[in-house]
Amino acid sequence: MQYTVGREAVSRLISNLRSLGYTVVGPKLADDAVCLTEITKFEDLAAGVVDVQSPGRYRVGGSSPFIFSAVNGPHSAKRFLHPGRVPMVRLKEDQGGLKTESVFQADRKFAFLGLRPCDLKAIEVLDRALIMAQYEDPVYTPLRRESIMIVVNCGRAGENCFCASMGTGPKAEDGYDLAITELPDNILVDVADGQMRLMDGIEMKPAQPCELRQELDLMQKVCGDMRKKIDRENPSDFMYEGLESPVWDEVAQRCLSCGNCTMVCPTCFCNTLQDVTDLKDGSVTRVRLWDSCLSRNFTYGVGGNPRLDRKARYRQFVMHKFAYWPDQFKLYGCVGCGRCITWCPVGIDISDTVNRVLKPQGDRRPLPEVVKVA
Amino acid sequence: MPEATALVYTRAVVREIVPETPDTMTFAFELEDGRGTGDFRPGQFNMLYVYGVGEVPISIASSHSERSVKHTIRSVGTVTTLISRLKVGDVVGLRGPFGASWPLEDAYGKELMIVAGGLGLAPLRPVILEALASAHRFKGVKVLYGARTPKDLLYKYEHAGWSGREGAELLVTVDRAEEGWSKNVGVVTTLFRQVDVLAEEAVAFVCGPEVMMKFTLQELLRRRVPQDNIFVSLERHMSCGVGTCGHCQMGPVFICKDGPVFAYPRVKRFFAREGV
Numbered sequence: 001m002q003y004t005v006g007r008e009a010v011s012r013l014i015s016n017l018r019s020l021g022y023t024v025v026g027p028k029l030a031d032d033a034v035c036l037t038e039i040t041k042f043e044d045l046a047a048g049v050v051d052v053q054s055p056g057r058y059r060v061g062g063s064s065p066f067i068f069s070a071v072n073g074p075h076s077a078k079r080f081l082h083p084g085r086v087p088m089v090r091l092k093e094d095q096g097g098l099k100t101e102s103v104f105q106a107d108r109k110f111a112f113l114g115l116r117p118c119d120l121k122a123i124e125v126l127d128r129a130l131i132m133a134q135y136e137d138p139v140y141t142p143l144r145r146e147s148i149m150i151v152v153n154c155g156r157a158g159e160n161c162f163c164a165s166m167g168t169g170p171k172a173e174d175g176y177d178l179a180i181t182e183l184p185d186n187i188l189v190d191v192a193d194g195q196m197r198l199m200d201g202i203e204m205k206p207a208q209p210c211e212l213r214q215e216l217d218l219m220q221k222v223c224g225d226m227r228k229k230i231d232r233e234n235p236s237d238f239m240y241e242g243l244e245s246p247v248w249d250e251v252a253q254r255c256l257s258c259g260n261c262t263m264v265c266p267t268c269f270c271n272t273l274q275d276v277t278d279l280k281d282g283s284v285t286r287v288r289l290w291d292s293c294l295s296r297n298f299t300y301g302v303g304g305n306p307r308l309d310r311k312a313r314y315r316q317f318v319m320h321k322f323a324y325w326p327d328q329f330k331l332y333g334c335v336g337c338g339r340c341i342t343w344c345p346v347g348i349d350i351s352d353t354v355n356r357v358l359k360p361q362g363d364r365r366p367l368p369e370v371v372k373v374a
Numbered sequence: 375m376p377e378a379t380a381l382v383y384t385r386a387v388v389r390e391i392v393p394e395t396p397d398t399m400t401f402a403f404e405l406e407d408g409r410g411t412g413d414f415r416p417g418q419f420n421m422l423y424v425y426g427v428g429e430v431p432i433s434i435a436s437s438h439s440e441r442s443v444k445h446t447i448r449s450v451g452t453v454t455t456l457i458s459r460l461k462v463g464d465v466v467g468l469r470g471p472f473g474a475s476w477p478l479e480d481a482y483g484k485e486l487m488i489v490a491g492g493l494g495l496a497p498l499r500p501v502i503l504e505a506l507a508s509a510h511r512f513k514g515v516k517v518l519y520g521a522r523t524p525k526d527l528l529y530k531y532e533h534a535g536w537s538g539r540e541g542a543e544l545l546v547t548v549d550r551a552e553e554g555w556s557k558n559v560g561v562v563t564t565l566f567r568q569v570d571v572l573a574e575e576a577v578a579f580v581c582g583p584e585v586m587m588k589f590t591l592q593e594l595l596r597r598r599v600p601q602d603n604i605f606v607s608l609e610r611h612m613s614c615g616v617g618t619c620g621h622c623q624m625g626p627v628f629i630c631k632d633g634p635v636f637a638y639p640r641v642k643r644f645f646a647r648e649g650v
Contacts, residue, residue: 135380270620301611312649327626
């Protein structure tokens with residue numbers, strides 16, 4: 001059911017969530033970027049801050065009358081639900097034997113405030129990889145199950161966004177507890193079944209048809225404003241045919257293999273286990289860290305390294321998102337959030353790569369200029 | 375119902391060490407949780423963990439008819455080198471089993487062709503033992519095995535038992551012979567000259583280095599063994615063993631959870647392909 005509320009409702013929502021025991025995570029200005037971090041009050045939010053993004057470039061500046069004014073920054077919910085560094089198990093040698101204890105405890109429950117629809121979809125994508133498996137992931141699963149998702153439908157298309165092509169935005173269809181759309185005069189809230197408790201003490205009016213119309217118009221405008229897109233529907237099949245496209249070589253000429261794309265990607269889940277030894281008691285903690293298919297060591301093996309060259313590794317990243325993922329998990333691995341484009345140090349644009357590969361003979365247009373630091 | 379966690383280590387105590395080649399040994403383990411060979415199917419693998427160093431995926435080399443869980447390990451990297459230094463009574467961490475097993479039932483009523491190269495014989499050893507124990511179910515069990523030199527042959531002490539019985543045949547070849555070697559010299563595919571393959575009536579299990587598997591498959595397909603009857607065991611770097619670390623992907627498959635044993639058509643597009 002959709003309601004309208006005033007701007008002040010967001011402040012009350014934060015305190016409601018906190019009194020229900022949630023750690024509220026929302027967009028906050030930090031290190032010259034809108035980051036996702038714990039917020040305790042309305043003033044923490046990067047309200048009115050606008051971001052300017054282009055391939056390889058991110059700046060904050062300008063101002064907006066809206067609270068959730070910036071689109072995606074470098075962080076996504078992955079940072080909290082599938083953290084970059086988690087101690088998993090502790091092992092101790094004990095009279096020539098081996099004693100193991102689980103050390104991970106899901107001791108917090110998160111409420112994500114201001115999640116974008118593409119990022120909400122990214123969580124569904126992660127669910128398939130980490131929960132709907134033979135073994136439920138012991139870290140992601142409990143954190144995810146306890147989370148509250150408050151999605152904010154996008155009133156502005158970021159310069160690197162292409163969610164409309166991926167079918168993941170700019171409006172969330174399902175999977176949220178609350179969905180917010182900011183209109184010029186008030187805020188539309190869609191409350192999922194059983195989540196009225198989050199709205200405690202907030203004055204709500206049933207949404208009027210004209211307000212719903214306003215929302216629809218806004219979403220259509222955002223779709224129309226989106227400059228990036230994937231040129232073909234169901235690109236998966238065509239991507240397989242493009243496995244030997246000359247495009248991979250061309251793009252790999254610029255790729256630095258730094259792995260930034262995989263770090264900022266909201267669906268990249270690859271990880272590795274590392275042993276950390278405690279010098280005091282001799283115990284060992286097996287720590288899980290994010291890993292990246294762009295790293296040369298990622299596929300190092302006794303039988304050789306199948307992805308030694310950068311082209312192979314960059315191709316893996318893109319093919320996984322657009323071809324293999326649908327086969328593995330019945331969903332695309334890319335949600336069109338545009339982060340890998342923004343945070344690539346040389347501004348490689350995944351949508352451009354895919355569109356080039358999708359052309360039967362590859363696309364021979366010259367690649368865009370390498371970005372220059374302003 | 376998904377299981378709770380894949381990160382549960384069992385203490386595995388080394389009970390016996392059999393030297394196989396100058397750099398390879400077979401370890402027999404006793405598992406502290408009481409599990410035995412029946413809990414590990416041929417073709418599956420375990421993650422073996424050396425305390426404070428790391429872990430490696432190693433295929434199951436024991437058959438359910440044996441008493442202890444066995445792994446045949448070549449010392450090539452940090453972890454396997456440390457394993458090779460273990461003594462009887464030492465302990466490693468073990469978690470598993472993971473992955474799919476060889477579909478031995480698919481070969482019932484057919485001719486079972488087992489083609490192994492080098493250490494690739496290890497995951498096939500339990501299949502050989504189990505097939506020979508019920509040889510009447512097959513139209514013959516043929517084992518084609520190639521190693522680099524006679525010194526590199528695994529399980530030499532068992533070979534006589536693999537070919538002595540009715541319907542069972544073991545053909546061995548080496549790339550480089552030594553004095554006293556009277557059998558075939560050449561890559562494993564040269565052994566196909568010495569056998570009749572029952573084509574559509576054959577089921578092949580293949581494991582070995584990629585290039586060996588590539589040429590073996592060419593040979594099998596040339597002899598009209600149906601693609602669906604060919605099974606390969608693949609290998610990639612792994613960290614988790616259950617499809618959540620991402621390392622072992624090859625195209626759309628996770629070697630760890632979808633394999634390591636695959637029907638050939640499933641991996642055809644990416645098998646032995648460069649850079650995938």
